[in-house]
Amino acid sequence: MENNTINLNPQKHPQKRSEEGFNNLVGIEELKEKLLQTLAILLDDSTLNNWQQKHHPKQKLFVVERLKSGVPLIILSGEVGCGKTALAHTVASPLAKKIKKEVTVYETPSNIRGGGMVGEISNRISESFKIVAQELEEAQQGILIIDEADDIGTSRAQNQAHHEDRTGLNTLIKELDQIRLNRKKLAVILITNRVEVLDPALLRRAGLHLKFERPKKGQLADVFEHVLKGTNPTAPELKELTTTAANKSHSFSYSDLIQRAAEISLYNAIQNDQAFGAKVLNEVLKDIDPTPLIEKPTIENMNKK
């Protein structure tokens, strides 16, 4: 193996850029808030202690003890292009401000599976957790992101033919169970586009599971307002955009609208020497199609992989 070292790219928060990135995520306010609150409870004892002091000053609560010793796992799942990766990478900044403590974010590399040699995936998962545990000193707060976790987390039942993936999953579960025993202030965010294939053992351990969907009618106006910021779109213009988007066979993703459609519109405006705004955007929306929805896998498909 030519490269054994795993780079988890530690990032200390708060950072101005992440804070802006977090604020610029639209349409998923509830998910943002829920993630922020949950991380605060997991990583900051005073959040939990203050609450307990206020509401249960004299009682020892079973559920609280369970939370303290439970697995600090959060799952983000759902459609591509809806902000899962962006949210996981930026939430640490508002979190650090909220709990008034620095938070370090680590991410397992996309090649966590390694070269596919026997035992490699397990070793690399263990190694990642070990690095975080070493770096994260007592009383420091950390988040470990495992993005695109579809393969590692795939249900053991659906994975008979893939011994490597199964041992990887077993290792991941073992490492997750160890976090509290090691008394680390670490939360793990596992991200997947295909929650249907995740192993029940992982789902069961997740204290929070946030499901991301493409924007519905109610969120579209927010998205368009965001894209058109600075151009003062009128209410009828926003309505027209929403109607154009709603006329497609299935919904656009957030990134279809915020990245792709917005960028094509800007190019068109520059090339045609016209103003950027609702009009150009609406023409582009009529023209382009939403990215295909994630295909729901069947067990047969999984085993064919």
Ligand SMILES: Nc1ncnc2c1ncn2[C@@H]1O[C@H](COP(=O)(O)OP(=O)(O)O)[C@@H](O)[C@H]1O
């Ligand atoms: N809810 C959203 N609000 C604003 N921008 C978004 C949103 N979702 C996605 N985007 C944009 O699309 C990009 C890709 O999204 P990403 O976080 O990678 O999606 P996912 O991980 O769910 O596939 C983001 O970096 C961001 O620029």
Ligand SMILES: [Mg+2]
């Ligand atoms: Mg992603």
